[in-house]
Amino acid sequence: EVQLLESGGGLVQPGGSLRLSCAASGFTFSSYGMHWVRQAPGKGLEWVSSISVSGGTTYYSDSVKGRFTISRDNSKNTLFLQMNSLRAEDTAVYYCAKRPTDYRAFDMWGQGTMVTVFS
Amino acid sequence: EIVLTQSPGTLSLSPGERATLSCRASQSVSSSYLAWYQQKPGQAPRLLIYGTSSRATGIPDRFSGSGSGTDFTLTISRLEPEDFAVYYCQQYGSSPRYSFGQGTKLEIK
Numbered sequence: 001e002v003q004l005l006e007s008g009g010g011l012v013q014p015g016g017s018l019r020l021s022c023a024a025s026g027f028t029f030s031s032y033g034m035h036w037v038r039q040a041p042g043k044g045l046e047w048v049s050s051i052s053v054s055g056g057t058t059y060y061s062d063s064v065k066g067r068f069t070i071s072r073d074n075s076k077n078t079l080f081l082q083m084n085s086l087r088a089e090d091t092a093v094y095y096c097a098k099r100p101t102d103y104r105a106f107d108m109w110g111q112g113t114m115v116t117v118f119s
Numbered sequence: 120e121i122v123l124t125q126s127p128g129t130l131s132l133s134p135g136e137r138a139t140l141s142c143r144a145s146q147s148v149s150s151s152y153l154a155w156y157q158q159k160p161g162q163a164p165r166l167l168i169y170g171t172s173s174r175a176t177g178i179p180d181r182f183s184g185s186g187s188g189t190d191f192t193l194t195i196s197r198l199e200p201e202d203f204a205v206y207y208c209q210q211y212g213s214s215p216r217y218s219f220g221q222g223t224k225l226e227i228k
Contacts, residue, residue: 035217037164037217044207044219044220044221044222045156045158045164045207045209045219045222046219047215047216047217047218047219050216050217059216061215061216062215095163095164103151103154103169103170103173104151104152104154104169104211104217105154105166105169105170105175105209105211106154106156106164106166106209107166107169107175107176109163109164109165110163111163112163
C-alpha cells in the first residue's frame with residue numbers, strides 16, 4: 001500500500017525539541033522531493049519545509065528558519081523534521097507530503113502528527 | 120511574497136447546485152504552479168487540481184479549474200453530498216516556496 005506515516009508528535013514545553021518522522025512505503029521514496037506542511041488547530045494550511053531527492057537542497061518558511069531542520073534517509077525510506085526552540089505558535093498537526101516529479105503540488109499526504117507546545 | 124486570498128470564506132449551497140470558488144494572488148502566478156485541495160474534518164488534504172486545470176488521479180470530472188495571472192477558480196459543476204468540505208488553493212514560487220490560501224468552507228444550505 002502506498003502511504004506516508006508520521007510519528008513523533010507530542011507535548012513539549014516552550015524552548016523544547018521534538019523530532020518528527022515520516023515513514024514512506026509503496027513507492028520509490030528516493031525519487032521524490034518531500035515536504036512538511038502544518039495546520040494549527042482550526043486554522044489553514046502552512047508550508048513548513050521542503051527537501052530535494054538527494055537531501056542536498058532544503059527550504060524553510062521564514063517562521064521556522066533557523067529552528068527546524070529537514071532531513072531524509074533514503075536507505076530507510078524516512079523523512080525527518082528536527083524542531084528546536086519550539087514556541088506556542090508551533091502547535092499544529094504536522095503532515096508530510098510527497099511531490100510528484102512532473103508538477104508542483106502535493107499528491108500524497110500522511111495522516112498527520114500533533115505537536116502541542118504548552119507552558 | 121505572494122499572498123493568496125480565497126473567496127468567499129464560506130459558501131452555502133445545496134446538493135446538485137454549482138459551486139464557484141475564487142483564489143486571487145497578490146502577484147502573477149504561473150498557471151503551471153496553481154493547485155487546489157479538498158480537506159474534510161479530521162482528514163489530510165487531498166489534491167484535486169494541479170497546473171490550474173489538470174485533475175489529479177481519481178478526481179471526478181465535476182471538479183474543474185481555470186484561470187491565469189492573479190485570478191483562479193475552482194468549479195464544482197453539480198455538488199454531491201461528499202463535496203462539502205474546506206477547499207484550499209496553493210501556489211509554488213520563490214519565497215515562500217509554497218503558500219496556501221486561507222480556505223473556503225463549502226457547507227450544506
